Amino acid sequence: MMDWSDRHCRSLHRVLSRKALLYSEMVTSGAVLNGDREKLLGFDAGQHPVALQLGGSEPADLAAAARIGEDFGYDEINLNVGCPSDRVQSGRFGACLMREPALVADCMAAMAAAVSVPVTVKCRIGVDDQDPEQSLFELVDLSAKAGVTSFVVHARKAWLKGLSPKENRDVPPLDYPLVHRLKAERPDLTIVINGGIPDLDASLDQLEHVDGVMLGRAAYHEPGLLGQVDRRVFGEGRDVDAFEAVELYKPYMAGQLAAGVHLAAMGRHMLGLFHGMPGARAWRRILTVEGVAAGAGLEVVDRALAAVRQAVDAREARTLEAAAS
Numbered sequence: 001m002m003d004w005s006d007r008h009c010r011s012l013h014r015v016l017s018r019k020a021l022l023y024s025e026m027v028t029s030g031a032v033l034n035g036d037r038e039k040l041l042g043f044d045a046g047q048h049p050v051a052l053q054l055g056g057s058e059p060a061d062l063a064a065a066a067r068i069g070e071d072f073g074y075d076e077i078n079l080n081v082g083c084p085s086d087r088v089q090s091g092r093f094g095a096c097l098m099r100e101p102a103l104v105a106d107c108m109a110a111m112a113a114a115v116s117v118p119v120t121v122k123c124r125i126g127v128d129d130q131d132p133e134q135s136l137f138e139l140v141d142l143s144a145k146a147g148v149t150s151f152v153v154h155a156r157k158a159w160l161k162g163l164s165p166k167e168n169r170d171v172p173p174l175d176y177p178l179v180h181r182l183k184a185e186r187p188d189l190t191i192v193i194n195g196g197i198p199d200l201d202a203s204l205d206q207l208e209h210v211d212g213v214m215l216g217r218a219a220y221h222e223p224g225l226l227g228q229v230d231r232r233v234f235g236e237g238r239d240v241d242a243f244e245a246v247e248l249y250k251p252y253m254a255g256q257l258a259a260g261v262h263l264a265a266m267g268r269h270m271l272g273l274f275h276g277m278p279g280a281r282a283w284r285r286i287l288t289v290e291g292v293a294a295g296a297g298l299e300v301v302d303r304a305l306a307a308v309r310q311a312v313d314a315r316e317a318r319t320l321e322a323a324a325s
Contacts, residue, residue, distance in 0.1 A: 002026055002083075004220055007043045008256070009269040013219065014047050015248035016226035019234040022050045023214075026080045028093070029056030032065035041072045044252060051076035053122065055083065057093045057103060059110035066111040066119065077111055079104070081123040081139070084158035095158040098127045101139040109146035122152040122194070122214075125178055127160050132178055140182065140189070150190040152214050155179045180209040200225055200232050207233070222275045242273045246305055250298060257297055267291040267301070279311030 002025050010022045027040050032054070043050060052074040056062045066077040081104055083094035097104050104121065111119045121143050126135035140151055156172040174196050183191040192212035197203055199222075203213040219226055227245060230237035240248070253266050267287040274280040286304035290296060 006269075007047070008261075008266040009220070010047050010050060011044050011252045012245070012249050012266070012269050013223060013226055015252075016223060016240050016245050017229040019230045019236065020226065021076070022047060023078065024050065024052050024074075026053045026055045026083060026094075027065075029054055029058065029061040029065040032068055033061060037068065037072070041069060041074075043072075045073070046252070048073075049075040051078050051120070053078040053080050055080045055093045057097060057100075057107065059107045062107050063110040063114035066115045070115040070117050074117065076118045076120055077115060078120045078122055078152070079107060079111065081121055082154050082158065084124075084127075084160055095124050095127050096160060098124055098130065098135055098139060098158070101135075101142045104139055105142040105146040108143050108148050112147040118150060119148060120150040120152065121148055122154070124154050124156065124158045125175055126157045128157070130157070132157060132175060136178065136182060137185075140186065144186070144189060149188075150192070151182075152192040152194055152212075153179045153182065154195040155193055156195050176206070176209075183210045200228055203233065220269075221272045223269070223273050224275060242277070243305070243309075245273065246270070246301065250301070253298060253301070262292075263296040263298075263300060264291045270301075274308050277308065277312065278315045279308035282307035282311065 005023060005025050010024070013020070013022055024041075024043075031040055041052065052066075052069040052072075054062060054065055054069070054077060056065065056079075062079065069077050080094055081097045108119055108121065121139075123136070123139055125132040136153065143151070155174050155176050155178065159167075159172060176193065179191065179193050183189070190211045192214050193206050193210045194214035194216065197206060197213055197215060198218050203215065206213050215225075224242045224245070227240035227242070231239055249266075249270070253263070256266060257263065268291075271284045271287060274283050283304045286300060286307060290300045290303070293300075
């Protein structure tokens with residue numbers, strides 16, 4: 001998720017779940033080869049396990065970018081074959097590659113030969129007028145022959161003509177049964193489902209049919225749900241509530257502030273942390289308004305946290321009073 005799942009976001013999500021696999025923003029192979037690699041790829045060691053998602057369509061460039069990603073310590077290299085943005089289409093990568101499954105397979109073969117970590121594909125079920133039963137299975141089968149064993153499937157088409165990237169996340173209908181069938185008919189492959197999955201209850205339902213679930217915007221807008229992932233999905237550990245998550249995230253924020261990172265760059269990823277709780281509006285307001293000020297530090301986070309605690313305490317007091325009466 002470009003401009004969303006950056007290094008700061010991933011460090012927040014990691015304090016909520018120790019087990020979930022985190023994904024980077026999509027980075028083009030050209031940017032990796034020619035840009036500021038530390039800025040694009042650098043991340044805190046506490047984020048593991050974490051995957052680097054690449055965009056591109058030139059096998060040699062993707063192989064070189066994958067090697068660089070492995071050298072930076074990423075645990076997996078993923079090729080994006082699902083992003084429908086105009087910029088991606090003009091660069092001949094992302095969802096438009098659903099029309100070129102043989103090229104995707106060539107890219108994956110080159111990447112697999114270049115690195116020792118797993119290489120994976122994230123794709124749609126098809127684009128535009130493609131028949132998803134043909135397009136999805138053909139892409140998966142050709143990539144599997146190239147050595148790929150794990151696929152993340154966004155269970156809807158991308159309409160490259162006529163829909164915006166935002167509309168492509170919501171308008172094309174979801175086809176979960178097709179992804180379930182892919183797993184049933186390709187049992188040796190790891191199939192992870194993505195798209196329109198709102199919470200952990202829905203994730204657990206999906207895990208009856210597939211090997212994994214990728215949460216994107218649901219986990220970003222309501223990161224607190226990740227605090228239950230280790231216990232409910234992996235059967236390990238205990239829940240991490242939003243208050244504890246903030247405290248666990250503070251050492252990371254302190255280190256980044258000392259390195260010159262603005263508080264707003266980290267605070268924006270926490271805005272949904274108290275979603276549905278008393279004080280959530282005050283939390284968002286304080287982080288948004290005060291967090292952008294020059295020199296803003298952890299004292300802003302503490303004020304926002306105090307506002308939430310005050311609101312929660314007030315609700316509990318009202319509940320006790322009502323029960324007593």
